[in-house]
Amino acid sequence: MAKELKLMKGNEAIAEAAIRSGCDGYFGYPITPQSEVMEYLMAEKPWEKTGMVVLQAESETSSINMVYGGAGVGKKVMTSSSSPGISLMQEGLTYLAGAELPAIVVNVVRGGPGLGTIQPSQADYFQATKGGGHGDYQLFVLAPATVQEMYDFVFLGWEIAFKYRNPVMILSDGAIGQVMEKLYVGDYVPRWTDEELKKNAPWASFGKPANREHHIITSLELDSAKQEQHNHKLQAKYREMEEKEVRFEAINCDDADYIFVAYGSSARIAEKAMQLGKEKGYKIGILRLITLFPFPKKKIAELSTKVKGMLAVEMSAGQMVEDVRLAAQFRCPIEHFGRYGGIIHTPQEVLEALEEKIIKR
């Protein structure tokens, strides 16, 4: 695959990846700090190049339901937004999960609650990984830490979404969305032909040929015995994801005394904090989470028996730390550190927190 070097914002990388990954449709609504996604698409006019549909909806409620419609007919469709907009999409997300529809939803997280702020945050972890909408369901959640990963995870997202017939969330933040970095982009993946669509999404409602029963895409099942069976099926799927799809990056973890557990922007800040700690003689490793669901429970459990403590670093009041504690079963001290409400912590603050909360306690 030919690789081409570009300089782009994270949000632009999402848009470029959409076009190059053979996306059929993007439906969005402006919100800071992710508006560049749709701005870039509208400027690029991919409908002239690949036939990709791009549409500005009247609300996030509508854009997620456009995604539901497009996904239901077997198309590769996506949307993006930021926290308040993603809250509006929760209805659509639970319907997508219930109807087992593949789609990509990008959340470029900003500080909350409410209208909050437009600065970066990681306080939507609970919403992304624990539901957000009603019912027992899981999104597949990917956490990019670089502009390159913003790009790459769109491609990975389609793979996962169609393999499991499940919505994929790319949980980014305002920093990754806005920062400009170099990235490599690859060749254009053509959009699926009608024949490919029928092969890759044979379950979809793409129009009933004479030789089969009609397809129904719905999350409704009034017979509760059948609805329970459907839930069993969903849970089995989520367990399979936990078996097969956990992704993380373990940096200097093998002989570490202390571990920073972090994802996205916080993982990059933690990396600097790790270097600062090394100068002080601390042996620190980083477990950078790439999938937030499925969560790397086994890796954390394994590390928890070897290290003196873990610090969950996240730009929230302490969300991911709960999963770290559950996975580690308190076999080592686990503390949380993070600035939030739109403030980004510094590497110095992270290292100080490790010293105060774990090393010196």
Place this chain on the structure above:
Amino acid sequence: MFNQDIVKPENLVYKKTDVLTNNVMHYCPGCGHGTTHRIIAEVIEEMGIQDKAICVAPVGCSVLAYNYFSVDSLGAAHGRAPALATAIQRLNPDHHTFTYQGDGDLAAIGTAETIHACNRGENIVIIFINNGIYGMTGGQMAPTTLIGMQTATSPYGRTVELNGYPLQITELLSQLPGTYFVTRQSVHTAAAVRKTKKAIRQAFENQKGKKGTSFVEVVSNCNSGWKMTAPKANEWMVENMFAKYPIGDIKVDGELVQK
């Protein structure tokens, strides 16, 4: 003695269209949904577009419409059908995407989706069943409930002071440049059924010609929700509903009909 002659193929005068499944409909006897389903299905069969038709079902009494139409279907969240249809039709411009929605779905919770889909002139067909009540949830007040009408949530009759006015959303939508065909029909008599079928045919023909949004309101009864017998409900509908929601074309070929 049963005359066997009448079941001979040469004596066949009517046959249920194959675009309707053989599932027994759950609708109340006397309700207009079944008839409206049938004529939509007949139009799809007559136009030969079963393989291109995509039904978007609502939430409401017709939530299970996809069990009766033998076309590929999607069940939307409450009120969101026009958003689904927007995407489906844009992604498949030669298909025939249609929504089938009640008054609560289309004119209350889905007002934004309805207005914006129509305003964008999405090349979709919207079938709007207006019976002035929430049927499935047990007869609560709808945006189209008439003043004075008793429902489960307006037990003493709808008042302007408490609930505002019945929403004539069809007239409102006819004002938008994106709508190409806006009509209001009914299915309470054989003649009305024929007119409605013609209107639905027109809507799908418009879609074939990529003309924009075609919107067919069907004023219907809800004998269960109105707590009337089916014949009485139809009489009441003619007398009261038609006064507020007059039958006839409102916009044809993109032009408002002069009254």
